[in-house]
Amino acid sequence: MSRSPVQMLVDEASQTFKPGGPFAYHYARGKLGYDTIFHEMLRRGLLPQRGQYLDLGCGQGSLFAWLLAAGRLYDRGQWPEGWAPPPRPTTLRGVELMQKDVDRAEQAFGAQHPVVRVEQGDMNAVDFGQPDAILILDALHYFSHEQQREVLARIRRALPPGGVFLTRVGDASAGLRYRICNGVDRLVTYSRGHRLPRLYCRTLKDWVGELERLDFAVETEDMSGRKPFANVMLVCRVPH
Template sequence: MPLPKRTIAASFLPDRYRYYYSLSKLAMDPLYEAVPGAFDEDAEPLLDLGCGIGLLLHCLRASGRKVPYVGVDTDAAKIAAARVASTRGGHDNADFQVCDLSEQFPKHQGSVALLDVLQYLPHQAQGTLLSQAAQCVSKRGQLVIRTGLADGTWRSAMTRATDRFGHLVGWMKTSFKAQPSAQELRATLHRHGLHAEFKPLWGRTPFNNWLVLARRPAQG
């Protein structure tokens, strides 16, 4: 079933900027249709790292996923907007906290989402954050990552340029730092016992966006 885009965006009213931002993101970015489908209906509690205004929560609930949800982000204004919209959307079992992931990491066991966040951290901090996220993944949980990848393609260059532009014009408070490579991601996840599957997720956009689904292999 398609996402109720206007209903979700309306949770951000009367802030018209966030209304149109949400509507256009939900309409153009394949991320929000793809990620809820990655979770079972009885999935593990979810920690959404760098949750922004919490669009993922609305998409999960609209897709029938009632998992306990905690979203964290360093941007206090986005967290405030996320809380208000979550209440307006009538969503239970959801919490939002301000947290700078380069300084602290919330305690969690279950599943983790890390959507379009890695590029705002320096290379070494990306590895640290990935390791912390991987350690939270329970036996039945999973780590869902969306990221651009450094692979020398024109899409990769376009993604970097757009992330830099987004900071210059003020869409993003944090500036672009680095793109990880698929090899680095796979190796870090493997070190923490996770098997990762990579799928392209650029839809009709020109970006080099990939969805990475990482799980603990079933014990034979």
């Protein structure tokens, strides 16, 4: 049976992590194969075609392997029909708190990769620089509401006109679906070696209001699919 283009993309990206051992490889396969936000950001062309990307809380760099694999498959004519052409970022910079994840990223990409750089650091403290796109996937709720506001304000100041901030949050107004979502999130966090954290939750309305006050144009899309979750993708653009 032939593989679908998405399956080929998952295979191509996850190969990057084989040098890091079975956990790194299978974690990437699971994340990229079943987490639809990775599929949607490429299918819809949500990220800038060129420029510098910053992934805050990047883990082992699964997103970076995904984006680089997308370019290779596109060049080989194996791109999914109807999807936007993949982006070609000039720089992929990741910041990750857990040193174990940083080590796995270095094993995957090497210390001298021409595009990828993953560093250990706290998104509440590092300099964001001046990227064209910033991503935070499933990490904002680990910080206090005050820290969330400060990080979002710093993201807004760092992005240029036309820049994109892409994030995923849980909608705290979603009742049981949100509690299930949080339970799964805590389990995955624990499996990666983190201590179980306190979560600082918000409703979707509150998240959108916070971002619009910073003059982002915000688009929302449910990311739960058929799962009983409350995940929402926020695509936040800086007006020209």
